Amino acid sequence: MAAEKAAASGADYGDGLRKRPVPSSQAASARPAQPEDNKKFVRKEKSFVENFEEWEPVFAPILFTILAFATRLWKIGLSNIVTWDEAHFGKFGSYYIKHEYYFDVHPPLGKMLVGLSGVLAGYNGSFEFKSGEKYPEEVNYAFMRAFNALFGILCIPMAYFTARELNLRRPAVWLVTLMVLCENSYTTISRFILLDSMLLFGTVATVLCWAKFHNQRHNSFEPEWFFWLFMTGISIGCVCSVKLVGLFVTALVGLYTIEDLWNKFGDTKMPLHILSTHLFCRVIGLIVIPFLIYMLSFALHFAILDRSGPGDAQMSSLFQANLRGTNVGKNSPLEIVYGSRATIKNMGYGGGLLHSHVQTYPEGSQQQQVTCYHHKDANNDWFFYPNRNEPDYDPESEELRYIGDGSVIRLIHSQTGRNLHSHQIAAPITKSANEVSAYGNLTIGDAKDHWQVEVIRDAASRDYSKLRTLTTAFRLKHPVLGCYLRAGNKNLPQWGFKQIEVTCTKENNPKDAYTHWNVESHWNDKLPPSDPGVYKSPFWHDFVHLNVAMMTSNNALVPDPDKQDDLASQWWQWPILHVGLRMCGWDDNIVKYFLLGNPFVYWGSTAGLGVLGLVVAWYLVRWQRGYKDLRPADVDQIHYAGLYPAAGWFLHYLPFVIMARVTYVHHYYPALYFAILTFGFLADWFLRNRNAGVQGVVYGVLYSVIVGLYILFIPICWGMTGSNKQYSYLKWFDTWRVSDS
C-alpha cells in the first residue's frame, strides 16, 4: 500500500478509500455482484447498483443508527426501580447536582455526564438512588437512561466506519456493524444509568480515530492528519476520564505509535528533523492532550463539588477546610494544648484519620486495633495528654500547656479511653514494622504509650514550639522503640474492615509523607475559636492525592472469601459466555433484566481469535518454507485489520486475568468489541475472493443467525415481566440463570 499516496489524498476519503488497489475485486458485495472496478466509474447513466454503491456509505450508517435508536430506547422506562449499579452512578450524579464532595474509585467525567443528564432532566439531586427502590415522580429517570443510551447508540455508526477504515469489504462491514448492533449485552448495558455505555463509546471512538489516523499515514502533517491525531488524543483523554479501563485502549494506540516510530526511525532517508517532528507531534497529541483532558475533568470535579459531603475524609485537611459547609478548620482553636480533643489526619496521598475501635487484633498482641479510616465518626477522636512522667492533665485548671516540637505526649482514644501504644510485635501486614495498638487506660500503661512530636513544617509559621490545627505537619516518634507512626495504604483483611493498617516503622525517613500527620478537627472549650483554614491546597496536590486514594481503594476490591458474591464472575467465564448476571431482583412483579450476550457473537468472536492465530501461524510457516502467498498489501491488511484488533482484545482481557480484584461480566465488553472486529476481519479475509454466490450464502447465514438470536434473546434486554418461568426457554444452560430452577 506504500505507493498509493496519490489515491488516498484525504480530500474525498469516502471515495478515495474505495479506490485503493486492494487485492481483490472490490465490488464483490453480498448483493447483486458486479465484478466491476470502481476506477472505471463513469458518472453518466447510473444503474441501480451504481446508485447503491455510491449512497451506501450514507444510508447504511443512518439505517443502522435508526435501528440502534429503536433497540436501545424501546421501553427504556419500563422498569421504574433503581436497577443494579444505577444505585452508584445515579447517586454520584446527584452529588454533582447537589455540589457535595464525594469519593469514588472511577475518574469523574462519566459521572459528571450522569449529573448533566440529571440537570437536563430537571432533577434536583434529592433522590438517594437506593438499590431496588422505586423512582419518585419528579425524577425523569427515562430521560437520564436515554441520555446514557445515546452513547451506546453512537457506537453502532462508529463501528460501521471503523470497519470501513480497516479496509473490510461491504458485507464484512455490515457484519461487524450487525454484531455490535445485535449484541444483547451491549443493548442491555446501554439502557441504564451506568458508565459502561460511555466507556464503550470511548473505546469504539478511539479505535475509529486510530484507524482514521492510520489511513492518513502518507499525508503526514496535512490538516486531516493532525485532525485525526488530535481526535485520537481527545478520545483517549475522555475514555480514561470515564473509567481507567480506557488505559488499555491507550496501550493499543501506544503500541501502534511505537511500531510506527520504530519504522520511521529505520527509514534512513527520513531527515532527522522530520523524525523528531513526528515524535513531538505524537507526544503532544497522544500524551499531553489526553493528560490535560484527564486533569481538566478533575479540575471540573473540584470546581463543581465545592460543598462538604460524604467523601471529605479522603482528601487532605486543607482541601476540606476549603469546602463550603465543612467543620474542618471552622471554629477550631488554633493551637493544641494538653486536654485538647482532635482528629489526626495522615498526610500521605490517600491518607485517612487515625482511628481505633473496640475490635481487637486476631493475631499479634490481640490488643485493640488502631487503623486509618476515611469516614468521620467519633472513633476518630483522640485526646492529647501529657506523658506519665509529667504532671497529669487537670481539667479544672485554667493553665494552658502547649504542645510543640519535641514534646512527649500520650494520645488517648476518646471512645475507649485507651492509649495509643506500640511494642515489639510484628504488625499484621507489614511484618517488618511494629504493631500499633490501643492499650491500657488513664492509669494503666507504661512508657510505650509515649509519643514524641517532631514538627516537619508548618504552613502558617516558622515557630515550631506550638502545634497548630491543619497547618502543622508532624511525625510521632515512639521514644522507646525509636520508630515512627505510619499508615502506608495497606488494607487490613476483613477482620479490620479493610481499613488501613497503622504501623510503627523503624525507618527514619523525614520525607516519607505517610509518617506525616496533622490535626484536622480540634475541640477545646478553654481556647478561643479561630479559623485556621485560610490556606489553600494547590490543585496539583489535590489531583495526585485523589488519584492515589482511588488506586488504594480500587486495590482493596479484592475478592473476599468471607463475602459471598454470586454476581461476580471470573475471567475464563466471559469469552465462552458461561454466565450471565441478574441486574435486579427476580420476583414476579419486578421487571427483570439479565445481562447476557448474543451467544453467536460471543462464541463466534472467541473462536475467531483462535482462528486468527491459526491463520497467522499458517502464513508464517508457509513464508518460512519459501512460499510467497501474500503481497505486501495483504500483509498490511492482516497486520492492521487483524492483528491490531486481536492485540486490543488481549490488552483488554489479560489485565483482568492477572488482576486480583472482583470482576463482573461487563468487564469483558470492551474486549468483546475487539473480538468482533477480529471476526469481521476473518470473514472478510476468507470470503473476499469467493464468488458472489458463496459470499451471499455465508453472509446471509451469518446475518440471519445474529439477528435471529438477538430477537430470540431480546426479552432479557427490554425487560422481562411476569413470572420468570415464562422465559425458561432462554435458559440454555444451568449457569444462565434467566429463570429459577
Add this chain to the structure above:
Amino acid sequence: MARSSTPQGSLRQRNVGSKKGESTVSSPEPDISKLAKATQKKTKVDNERDYKIALAIITALAFVTRFWGISHPNEVVFDEVHFGKFASYYLERTYFFDVHPPFGKLLFAFMGWLVGYDGHFHFENIGDSYIDNKVPYVAFRALPAILGALTVSVTYLIMWESGYSLPACIVAASLVLLDNAHIGQTRLILLDATLVLAMACSLLFYIKFYKLRHQPFSKKWWKWLILTGFALSCDISVKYVGLFAFVTIGSAVLIDLWDLLDVNRAKGALSIPEFGKHFAARAFGLIIMPFIFYLFWFQVHFTILNRSGPGDDFMTPEFQETLSDNVMLANSLDIQYYDTLTIRHKETKAYLHSHEDHYPLRYDDGRVSSQGQQVTGYPYNDTNNHWQILPADGNQETGRNILNHDLVRLRHLATDKILLSHDVASPYYPTNQEFTAVSAEDALGKRANDTLFEIRIEHGKKKHNFKTVASHFKLIHNPSKVAMWTHTKPLPDWGYKQQEINGNKQVAASSNVWVAEDIPSLAEGDPRRNKPERKVKSMAFLRKWFELQKAMFYHNSRLTSSHPYSSHPYQWPFLLRGVSFWTQADTRQQIYFLGNPFGWWLASSLLAVYAGIVMADQVSLRRGIDALDHRTRSRLYNSTGFFFLAWATHYFPFYLMGRQLFLHHYLPAHVASCLVTGALIEFIFNPDTADEESIYGPRGGPNKHVSARERFAGRSMKGAWIACLTVISIAIAGWYFFLPLTYGYPGLSVEQVKMRKLLGYDLHFAK
C-alpha cells in the same frame, strides 16, 4: 546457545549496505578448512589442560566452602523444620501433604535411609537440638552441600562448553563459588540446592545437545536430549518454579525449530517429514519423557507412604481408604433412617447444634429475623448436637440404609424440633437463608416442604450409601437449593458466641461440606459396629496423582500470608533484604541468609549493561550503523542472549505470583546472571577477535564449534585476566566479610554487626 532468528533474520532484510548481512547466512558448505581441523587436533590436548586444572581447583574449593563447619549449628534451622520433617515421614512411611512435588524430599529420605536413620525426630521447632535427639543431621546436610558444590562446577562447564575464554569461565564460576547465598542455602536441609543444580544442568545439557545439531539423531545427540529432559524433570519435580527452566529451554527449542523450518537453511532445507521427526524427538525428550519421570516420583511417593499420617485430612475418603491404619475410616458405618447423628462441618469443625433460645427479633443492623429457634455451630460435644434423621415419606420401617440424593428431615432430639430453612435473611448475611427449627406439627404440616433436605454426597454415585466419617456431604435445602454453611465469625451474645449456620446460595463452594461423625444411638456393642477387618483398598495411580495434584495447586495458591522476612522480587537483584535463618543469643551467633553483595551487584549491573548493549546495537543497526563484527554479534545474541533469557524467565514470572516470596527464589536467576557476567567480561575486555577468515578459511561457515582458544589464537588476554582477578578479589572480600553470617560462626560484636548492615539489613544483635 540458541540461534535466535531475530537478529539475523532482520539483518537479512535490511538494506544496510554491508556485506555482513549475507555472511550471516552461512553458505551450505560442508567442508571445513582442513587446515583448521588439523591444528585443532594437534593442539587439543594442551588446549584443554588449563581448563581442566581450573575446573579441578574450583570444584575442590566449592566442596571446601560448602562443607566447612557443616555441623554448625547443631540445631534445627529455618525451613529444616519442614524438609527434615518430611524426610522423617518418608522414613516412617506415614502419609503427609506438602505443596512441593516429592523428588527433592525423596532425596533427603534416601540419604536418611542410607545412614540408617529411622525418622523418629520430627523437627518440630527451630532451635531444637540435633544432638539431644540423635539425628544424623550432617548426613542430611551433606546432600545439598554436595549438590551445591556441583552447581559451581556445572556453571564452569556451561561457560566452557559455550566456548568462552578461561577468565570468563573462572569469573562466572567463582561468582557462584563465593556467593554467600548459594553457600548458605546449600549447607542446610533445604530443597534449593537440588533445584539450582537441576536448573544449571538443564542449561549445560541443552548446550551440549545444541552443539551436536549437525549430527542429528546420532547416539550422542539423543543422549544429551534425554539428559536435558531428565534435568528439566528433576527441576520441576523439586519445586514448581522448575517450570521456568522449561520456558527457557522451550524458547530456545522453538527458535531452533523455526530455523530448522527455514527453507533457506544453511545446510539445505529440511523436508516436512524430516522436520516432523525433529519436532517429535524434541517433544518426546523435553515434554513427554520429563512428564513420565515427574509421575514416576509420585508413584514412588505413594508406594513409600502407605500408612495413615498427618496428610490424611487433605485427601478424599476414597484416597484415605488406600492407607493402612486409617483410624477414622475404620469407624465408618452405614447410616440408617431413625439413627441419631452428630454432624460436623468439615472446615471449621463445628457441630450442627440447636438449643431452646430463639433468634432476636431485630439485629444490630435493623433487619428482622423469623424469631425461630436458633440453629448454630458449636465445636464441643453436647447432647444438643444430636439429630435424628427421618425419611421424607414418613415410612416407619427401620433398618433402611440412606442413599445419596435421598430427601430427609433432621429432628433435633433435645428440643423435639425439626430443622428448617426459609427465605429469611440470616443474622450476618442478607444474601443467605436463615436456618431454624420448628415443631413436628408445623414441620409435617404447613411447612412440610421447607423441612426437606437432600443428602448430596461429594463425588458420590447414585446409589451410594450414606456413611459416617467416610461420606463428605452437602445438605441441600430442597425447595430453595441452598446449601447448609457456616463460618467462623461468632454470633453476638444472644447466640452465645456460637457459629452462625445459614443457607449458602453458592452450592458448589467446598466450605459447604459436612461429615456425619458418629451415630450416638448405636450402643458400643451394637452388631452394626462390628465390622470385618477392613482391607486396604487400592486406587488407580493416575486418580491418586490427579487428586493430590489438585490439592497441591489449591494449597499453593493459598500461601499468601505474610512472613516477617519475605521480600519482593524487585529487591532481589539489588540484594536489599535477606532472611534471618537462625540466632543464638548467648553466643551472639546468627545465620542471616544473604548473597555476596559485591558479586551480586556486579552481576545485576552487568545484566543492565547487557540490555544496554543490545539496545544500542539494535538502535544503531536501525540507523544503518554496524558496529560489531558478525562473530561477536552472534555470540552476544545467541550465547549470552540465552543466558540472559534464562535469567529473565527465572526472574520476571515472580512478579505475577501472589504467594509469599523469599530471596532464595532468586538463586536460579542468580546463576544465570553470573553466566551473563562471565560472558560480558569477555565481551568487554577481549581483544579484537581474529579475522573470521583466518578461523574458517575463506568460505567457511560455522559448521563446527569453535573453541575460545581458536577464536583468540595469538591474541593477548591480559585485559580479561586482569578483570577476572579484580572480580575474584572483590568477590573474595565480600565473601569473607559476610562469612560469619553465612556460617553462623563466630559471633559478632555490636560494631561488627553494624558494619555489616550495608543496606540496612535487619540483622540481629545490632544492639
